Amino acid sequence: MSSIAFANIGSLVTNDESLGADDSADKRIGERSHAGLVVEHGRVVWVGDSADLPAADSRVDVGGQAVIPGFVDSHAHLMFAGDRAAEFSARMEGKAYSAGGIKTTVAATRAASDDELAENLLSLIAEMHASGITTFETKSGYGLSVEDEVRLLRIASAHTSETTFLGAHVVPAEFAERGPTGVDEYVSLVTNQMLSGVAAHSKWIDVFCDRGAFDVDQAREILTAGIAAGLAPRIHANQLSNIGAIELAVELDCASADHCTHLSERDIELLASSNTVATLLPGAEFSTRSAYPDARQLIDAGATVALATDCNPGSSYTTSMPFCIAVAVREMHMSPAEALWSATAGGAAALRRTDVGHLGLGAAADFVILNAPSHQHLAYRPGVNLIGQTWRNGKLITPSGQIKQGHSHD
Numbered sequence: 372m373s374s375i376a377f378a379n380i381g382s383l384v385t386n387d388e389s390l391g392a393d394d395s396a397d398k399r400i401g402e403r404s405h406a407g408l409v410v411e412h413g414r415v416v417w418v419g420d421s422a423d424l425p426a427a428d429s430r431v432d433v434g435g436q437a438v439i440p441g442f443v444d445s446h447a448h449l450m451f452a453g454d455r456a457a458e459f460s461a462r463m464e465g466k467a468y469s470a471g472g473i474k475t476t477v478a479a480t481r482a483a484s485d486d487e488l489a490e491n492l493l494s495l496i497a498e499m500h501a502s503g504i505t506t507f508e509t510k511s512g513y514g515l516s517v518e519d520e521v522r523l524l525r526i527a528s529a530h531t532s533e534t535t536f537l538g539a540h541v542v543p544a545e546f547a548e549r550g551p552t553g554v555d556e557y558v559s560l561v562t563n564q565m566l567s568g569v570a571a572h573s574k575w576i577d578v579f580c581d582r583g584a585f586d587v588d589q590a591r592e593i594l595t596a597g598i599a600a601g602l603a604p605r606i607h608a609n610q611l612s613n614i615g616a617i618e619l620a621v622e623l624d625c626a627s628a629d630h631c632t633h634l635s636e637r638d639i640e641l642l643a644s645s646n647t648v649a650t651l652l653p654g655a656e657f658s659t660r661s662a663y664p665d666a667r668q669l670i671d672a673g674a675t676v677a678l679a680t681d682c683n684p685g686s687s688y689t690t691s692m693p694f695c696i697a698v699a700v701r702e703m704h705m706s707p708a709e710a711l712w713s714a715t716a717g718g719a720a721a722l723r724r725t726d727v728g729h730l731g732l733g734a735a736a737d738f739v740i741l742n743a744p745s746h747q748h749l750a751y752r753p754g755v756n757l758i759g760q761t762w763r764n765g766k767l768i769t770p771s772g773q774i775k776q777g778h779s780h781d
């Protein structure tokens with residue numbers, strides 16, 4: 372494979388402190404101006420001043436625009452059929468969001484063919500690429516039977532290595548209607564037959580630990596079974612209420628605790644002193660008209676914060692990371708640099724990945740050329756499509772930009 376030199380980058384965000392300019396405002400994002408970048412074999416092999424660019428097989432002139440690491444979306448639910456636009460409209464007219472709406476999507480998903488599910492997934496992936504996402508995670512959780520959970524994860528695993536078994540999303544109607552006995556039977560199904568069936572296709576295990584879903588003891592039992600089967604834990608925590616999910620997340624060393632909408636001071640301290648990333652999902656508060664968590668408090672306490680889309684048909688039907696960044700800056704009190712870091716390096720930390728989320732030497736050559744001179748425009752110009760080109764593993768995957776290229780590479 373040939374090498375490509377990217378010249379004339381107005382502002383390059385690397386998320387590698389050692390590559391940033393000494394006078395940059397937020398050192399963590401490793402930003403430098405008038406930069407150049409060389410990629411080869413799908414990796415970053417050189418970063419420096421554009422004027423010093425070494426020779427390469429081909430050259431792309433970025434024309435003074437900004438280049439940022441590709442977004443790492445560490446939390447999405449892409450395996451579903453149908454939509455719930457009517458439920459969204461009802462909410463905007465005052466109806467409250469509840470976990471119960473998940474059952475509508477479960478019915479539509481069970482009725483869909485493998486081809487329909489794969490097609491829906493592919494169209495969401497195309498949207499993600501167009502929004503600058505180069506790595507994404509997806510959960511199951513709208514099948515809730517052994518057969519359906521297995522097929523969701525089998526289809527997903529053909530498109531991403533970041534697959535998450537969320538059989539414990541809610542208790543499906545056929546079990547819930549039998550009361551506590553049915554609930555116990557469902558937990559047992561999840562931790563036994565369902566887990567064995569999905570294990571080959573799943574990297575992670577997740578539980579929706581909240582009011583109307585699973586309590587802390589059930590979540591512990593399910594996550595522990597997943598860990599024993601070789602899956603790594605993550606958790607939906609404190610979206611609708613605080614039932615103690617953060618303590619469990621830290622106890623089990625979950626890679627991330629996601630949502631974090633309702634946090635106590637103690638939860639913030641626990642997250643700050645752990646390896647568990649606090650993943651914030653602004654699209655969910657936006658679409659359920661809920662109060663936003665305060666990222667400022669988490670960051671100031673020393674917690675690692677990730678931003679993700681939570682793309683799903685119920686509570687956050689967006690694949691746009693720039694939208695999430697804009698909302699996080701405006702409503703969660705993050706600086707534009709912090710939000711960018713959280714949507715890239717933060718997402719990588721939430722997936723415990725070191726190869727993505729930054730453009731340090733040796734990193735995957737996953738990046739976005741913006742139609743803007745600085746990453747700050749992502750929040751400063753909300754709702755405007757600023758994604759010029761998305762490159763993944765050194766290859767252009769979304770060629771919708773206006774960037775002038777030099778002679779093309781083979």
Ligand code: NIG
Pocket residue numbers: 448470472473476579607610655681683684685686687
């Ligand atoms: O992350 N919180 C649980 N699961 C999804 C919502 C699912 C749905 O409403 O369909 C979420 O927001």
Ligand code: FE
Pocket residue numbers: 446448607681
């Ligand atoms: Fe979610």
